[in-house]
Amino acid sequence: MDTIYLKGLTLKCTIGVWQWEQAIKQTLKLDIELSTDASKAAQDDDLEQALDYQKVAERMQMVANEAPVKLLETLATRLANVLLDEFETTRVKLTLDKGQAVKGVKNVGIIIERSRD
Ligand SMILES: Nc1nc2c(c(=O)[nH]1)N=C([C@H](O)[C@@H](O)CO)CN2
Numbered sequence: 001m002d003t004i005y006l007k008g009l010t011l012k013c014t015i016g017v018w019q020w021e022q023a024i025k026q027t028l029k030l031d032i033e034l035s036t037d038a039s040k041a042a043q044d045d046d047l048e049q050a051l052d053y054q055k056v057a058e059r060m061q062m063v064a065n066e067a068p069v070k071l072l073e074t075l076a077t078r079l080a081n082v083l084l085d086e087f088e089t090t091r092v093k094l095t096l097d098k099g100q101a102v103k104g105v106k107n108v109g110i111i112i113e114r115s116r117d
Pocket residue numbers: 015016017018021070071072073098101102
C-alpha cells in the first residue's frame with residue numbers, strides 16, 4: 001500500500017469551548033496521510049486514476065469552514081469521515097494542530113487514525 005500525504009494545510013474555522021472562540025476564526029494546521037494504491041495512476045500517468053491531493057486539500061478547507069465546533073475531536077472526526085466517504089482510501093491519519101492554544105505549550109492538537117474495510 002502507498003501513502004499520499006499533505007503537511008501543514010491551513011484551515012480557517014470557528015473552534016473552541018469558550019464563548020470568545022465562537023466569535024472568531026482561528027487558524028489550524030492539518031497533516032494528512034491517506035492509504036492508496038498508486039500503481040494504476042503511475043502506470044498510465046493519469047490524474048483521473050490517482051487520489052488527487054489538491055481535491056483533498058480543497059475539501060478539507062471547505063469542511064473546516066462549514067460549521068462551528070467546540071472540540072478538536074469533533075472537527076478531526078468530521079474531516080476523517082469525509083476522507084473515507086468521498087475519496088479512494090481505506091485508512092486515514094490526521095494531525096490537527098491548534099498552535100499555542102494553551103499557555104506555556106509550544107503546540108497542542110490531536111492525532112486520529114480511522115479506517116474502513
Ligand atoms: N481535548 C480537548 N481539550 C480542549 C479543547 C479541545 O478541543 N479538545 N479545547 C480547549 C479550548 O478551546 C482551548 O483550545 C482554548 O482555550 C481546551 N481543551
